[in-house]
Amino acid sequence: MHVVFRLSARLTARWIAIIAALSMSSVAYAQQIPAGTVIPVMLNASLNAAKDGAGKRFDGKVMQDVITASGITIAKGSRITGQVVSAAKSEGSGSSLILKFDSIDDHGSTIPLTAAVLAIASLQAVAQAQAPINSNPDMLPASAWTTRQVGGDIVNRGQGRVGSSSGSTGTWLEGSSVLIKLTPNPDAGCPVGPGYDRAQPVWIFSSSACGTYDLGNLRIENSGMNAPIGKVSITSDRNVQIRGGSGWLLITVAAK
Numbered sequence: 001m002h003v004v005f006r007l008s009a010r011l012t013a014r015w016i017a018i019i020a021a022l023s024m025s026s027v028a029y030a031q032q033i034p035a036g037t038v039i040p041v042m043l044n045a046s047l048n049a050a051k052d053g054a055g056k057r058f059d060g061k062v063m064q065d066v067i068t069a070s071g072i073t074i075a076k077g078s079r080i081t082g083q084v085v086s087a088a089k090s091e092g093s094g095s096s097l098i099l100k101f102d103s104i105d106d107h108g109s110t111i112p113l114t115a116a117v118l119a120i121a122s123l124q125a126v127a128q129a130q131a132p133i134n135s136n137p138d139m140l141p142a143s144a145w146t147t148r149q150v151g152g153d154i155v156n157r158g159q160g161r162v163g164s165s166s167g168s169t170g171t172w173l174e175g176s177s178v179l180i181k182l183t184p185n186p187d188a189g190c191p192v193g194p195g196y197d198r199a200q201p202v203w204i205f206s207s208s209a210c211g212t213y214d215l216g217n218l219r220i221e222n223s224g225m226n227a228p229i230g231k232v233s234i235t236s237d238r239n240v241q242i243r244g245g246s247g248w249l250l251i252t253v254a255a256k
Helices: 002-030 123-129
Strands: 038-043 057-062 079-089 095-106 109-112 115-121 146-148 154-156 161-163 169-174 177-181 199-201 211-213 219-222 232-236 247-252
Touching: 038 199, 115 123, 115 232, 123 146, 123 247, 211 219
Parallel strands: 115 211
Antiparallel strands: 038 057, 038 247, 057 079, 079 095, 095 109, 095 232, 115 247, 146 154, 154 161, 161 169, 169 177, 177 199, 219 232
């Protein structure tokens, strides 16, 4: 009798564990990030069209807390992953690289992701955006610095304000964390869309940042906003190569 009871208890505990695991999986999958959510990212690894083949995995980290319109919070430091879809050399010395971001791991919860790219900045451009442009920076605490975002916006940390040439204003939070509404830049390939109606976490990027910065002749041929949705195509007259530490300003799109 005791043996049967112990066996039954073990089976019950096992089924409870299985059900709990399935429930957690369902919750994680249900946490779809709404379209129009901006996610600033730094990639850990380099990308190289001459060396990277289809299927290569890469990762990075979210550089600022993200609170979506639906209330989902993605913490700063969360791991973001993606993969190379294809890499090819074109006629002459040119090349192309197609990639996609597919998930975010936030404290053990895996959130599926479909995202387009608004802007990409080199490691050097990222560093410059975090350096003071004050005349005597050594005499000031970092909280009093003035910095210039990738794309030109000016951050006055002492006043907690961000200003852009378009007239948009935002808020400096701490470190390199900035909230500001996006400014459409259709001529550069960033038309108005979901997410342009509210302040977004842009990290070191300007409100109108669009395209590539300090990356030579690299071009974003398809940001992932148009078909094929979520697949980012980057081309160059030379080899497409982006060093680790680059900054990426992503915006989520509705998967189709």
